[in-house]
Amino acid sequence: MGRKFTIASTAVVTAILVSAFWIFAYNIAVAPGASDGKVTASGQKVTIDPNAQPPVTIAEGVTVGPAGLALPVAGIKSAQLSDTYTQARAGGARLHDAIDIMAPEGTPVVASASGTVEKLFFSQGGGGITAYIRSPDRRWIYYYAHLQGYAPGLAEGQQVRRGQLIGGVGHTGNANPGGPHLHFAIHRMQPGEKWYQGSAINPFPLLAGKKASG
Numbered sequence: 001m002g003r004k005f006t007i008a009s010t011a012v013v014t015a016i017l018v019s020a021f022w023i024f025a026y027n028i029a030v031a032p033g034a035s036d037g038k039v040t041a042s043g044q045k046v047t048i049d050p051n052a053q054p055p056v057t058i059a060e061g062v063t064v065g066p067a068g069l070a071l072p073v074a075g076i077k078s079a080q081l082s083d084t085y086t087q088a089r090a091g092g093a094r095l096h097d098a099i100d101i102m103a104p105e106g107t108p109v110v111a112s113a114s115g116t117v118e119k120l121f122f123s124q125g126g127g128g129i130t131a132y133i134r135s136p137d138r139r140w141i142y143y144y145a146h147l148q149g150y151a152p153g154l155a156e157g158q159q160v161r162r163g164q165l166i167g168g169v170g171h172t173g174n175a176n177p178g179g180p181h182l183h184f185a186i187h188r189m190q191p192g193e194k195w196y197q198g199s200a201i202n203p204f205p206l207l208a209g210k211k212a213s214g
């Protein structure tokens with residue numbers, strides 16, 4: 001009797017999870033160009049500034065680059081990227097080791113590749129609201145910083161799919177409030193390395209399909 005009940009419950013939960021994924025990944029509404037949008041949950045939809053332009057589904061706004069990575073900011077095309085990987089940072093000695101993708105505050109940030117959310121934390125004075133997502137083979141970490149906030153329900157340990165909403169573009173941490181952007185990095189991980197370790201590779205050629213400029 002108890003066993004039968006357990007099996008039935010599992011089936012129901014699976015059905016709910018599957019439909020939830022579809023709603024989450026493909027029924028997200030976005031108003032492109034919204035200048036002061038906020039990522040807000042509205043029923044089962046996530047909307048960005050509902051008073052702006054008519055919403056489009058996020059699937060239309062996500063571009064997949066030549067290496068199979070999704071451009072992590074909805075609505076941004078490869079040609080709009082610039083290679084800021086080797087830009088010097090304040091102090092001169094440190095390089096950027098990431099690219100900045102400029103977009104209005106609140107523009108949806110999506111997972112560039114599938115993986116597991118390994119760490120979500122606020123990096124004071126640096127990355128601000130950040131997400132570290134590790135590839136299933138554990139060899140890569142995709143790092144998203146200066147987020148305005150996280151997608152509703154995003155949690156450490158969660159599996160995310162390429163193109164899934166993870167947050168909104170912002171300027172948290174040390175980003176200029178006048179220039180909201182996604183700071184996006186890819187780190188190659190050695191076995192046993194923690195989320196804050198690894199060595200950066202340039203995401204620009206992978207997303208843009210062009211040679212690095214540096």
Ligand SMILES: [Zn+2]
Pocket residue numbers: 096098099100182183184
């Ligand atoms: Zn940056």
